[in-house]
Amino acid sequence: MASGVDAAPAAPTEPPNGPGPRFSARRSTALVVLAGILAIVGMVSAGYYFAVRTVVLRIAVGPANSDDLRVVQALSQAFATAHSQIRLRPIQTDGATASAQMIANDKADLAIVRGDLSVPKNAQAVATLRKNAAVLWVPAPMKSKKSAAKITKISQLAGHRIGVVGRTPANIDLLKVILQQYGIDPDKVDIVQFPITDAVDAIRSQKADAYLAAGPVNSKITSEAVAASTHDGKAPTFLKIDSAEAIAQNHPMYEASEIPAGAFGGSPDRPEEEVKTISFSHHIVARKDLSDSTVAAFTRQLFAIRQAVMTEFPLAAKIETPDTDKDAFVPVHPGAAAFVDGEEKTFLDRYSDIIWWSLMGLSAMGSIGAWFAGYFKKDDRSNTSGRRERLLDMIAVARHSESAEELDRLQAEADDILRETLRTFEEGGIAEGALTSFNIALGQFHQAVADRRAALINLAQSLQRAGSALRVTGT
Incomplete structure (x- = not known):
């Protein structure tokens, strides 16, 4: 009988329960x-990218050659030079009304609008670009011409011709608000508008009995118009708006204000004493749906760079923080309010x-x-x-x-x-x-x-x- 001890081993058999799982x-x-x-890393990286990425905001501003356009262009260049997170791309319009319409149609992210015009419902204030005062005055009489009855009060403007500096219809609406406050029917007044470039010549030619200009108190346009109304060493007569508080109460877009004595220079001082008037603001507004973080970053950069822009363009000094009161006529954007109130969120707060x-x-x-x-x-x-x-x-x-x-x-x-x-x-x-x-x-x-x-x-x-x-x- 042959022994099986030295026989070759058989081939290995498959384990009875099959191989283990494919993956351990x-x-x-x-x-x-x-x-x-x-x-997690991807989400955090994406959040950080969106938090620090460069954002280009379209800002509607006009008209051409206006101070508003020049200020925005100066800010745009300053943002680019400083390599800021927010960059501006100006979109030139025909004026504040057209700029407001750009915001209403979502064709711009920011816009420069007049506070006394209809502000789009989807727009919220980010900053006050400048405040404008209404200036009403009567030119000094010329010796070479027979003087008409002297006008010293607004209530005496009925039946006279009033020249309005600038072509915008908003200035005519402003004049009508003032006249109606004093019981003067605007139809009883002859209103004529002069382009800014023709205003000085029109005043020197005495084409109107009184004039209205609206702009910053130190506006070059208004100062030149007032200077043209000075004759024979006599300063023009400035008409006080004594009912400024009442107008502001009835028309929230306006504020009671004052024109300081000597604001327009000259000798004698123009004016010789403080003059009560009404004012309104030009606002930088943003679309309501623009993210709070983007608006906060823009507002922070705006006020950080304002000082540098002032040296080249003094009107930038007029930029102010917006009114953050809940009853403000133009509601503030939450992003701008967060910056003003010191509650701007950090990266960790936002994400x-x-x-x-x-x-x-x-x-x-x-x-x-x-x-x-x-x-x-x-x-x-x-x-x-x-x-x-x-x-x-x-x-x-x-x-x-x-x-x-x-x-x-x-x-x-x-x-x-x-x-x-x-x-x-x-x-x-x-x-x-x-x-x-x-x-x-x-x-x-x-x-x-x-x-x-x-x-x-x-x-x-x-x-x-x-x-x-x-x-x-x-x-």
């Missing part, structure tokens, strides 16, 4: 955590919610990853348990094996089981305690195989000796 629990968890970290939710998302991803890890570990534990049970079954088979070839097959299968179990352990699929119990079962299997192999060898030797004895006896 540890690897799956690492991938989930890495994906979560990358997502803390996003960061918080991102961290919550990362935590959720970690929980999901842990669940998947547990799921895969469950499969690994199940496979390990199945391999251990198979080893226990193989112990019984080995103890009753009838050949060395069968023991070799069992040994090869045990080697494959050991290989898969160690791989699963290295990948975190099973705990050390489970590996210990597996080692005990594996040790018992090896012992059973060794015992059975020795028994088979002894049995073969016994049979060989018995056969030899029978042959000797027969001889």
Whole structure:
């Protein structure tokens, strides 16, 4: 009888429970955590990019050659030179009314508008560009011409011709408001408008009995017009608007104001004493839907750079912070209000919610990853348990094996089981305690195989000796 001890081992067999999971629990968890970290980094990076990126704002301003346009152009150049986050792109219009319409139609982000005109509902104040005072005066009489009845009060303007400096209809509306306050029917007054470039010549030619100009108190246009009304060393007569408070109460777009003595220079002083009047503002407005952070950044840069612009363009000194009162005629933009009130949000303030939710998302991803890890570990534990049970079954088979070839097959299968179990352990699929119990079962299997192999060898030797004895006896 040939012994099977020296026979070649059979090819390894597939573990009874099949190969382990395609991806280990540890690897799956690492991938989930890495994906979560990358997502957080991406969101934070995107938030930072949008917080510091250069933003170009379209600002509507006009008319051509106006002080407003020159101020905006100077600011635009200053922003660009300073490499500010906010940049300006001026859009020239025919005037404040056209600029307001650009905002209403969402064709501009910012605009310069007159406060006494209809301000679009989607516009909110960012800054006061300048304040304009209404100046009413009567030229000094000329000796060479017969003087008409002297006008010293607004109530005496009925039946006279009033010249309005500038072509904008808003100045005529301003004059009508003043006349109506004093009970004068505007139809009883002859109103004529003069272009800014023709105003001085018209005044010198005495084409009207009284004049109205609206602009900053130190406006060059108004100063030249007042100077042209001075004759023979006599200053013009300035008409006081004593009912300025009443006008401001009835028309919230106006404010009671004063023209300081000597505001227009000359000798004698023009005017010789303080004159009560009404004023209105030119506003820088922004679209309501423009983000608070963008408007706050623009407002901060505007007032930071104003000082530098003043040296080249003195009118920039007139820029003031907006009225933040809740009952302001032109409501303030929340972004501008945050800057004025010192409540401008930092990067963390603006994006803390996003960061918080991102961290919550990362935590959720970690929980999901842990669940998947547990799921895969469950499969690994199940496979390990199945391999251990198979080893226990193989112990019984080995103890009753009838050949060395069968023991070799069992040994090869045990080697494959050991290989898969160690791989699963290295990948975190099973705990050390489970590996210990597996080692005990594996040790018992090896012992059973060794015992059975020795028994088979002894049995073969016994049979060989018995056969030899029978042959000797027969001889």
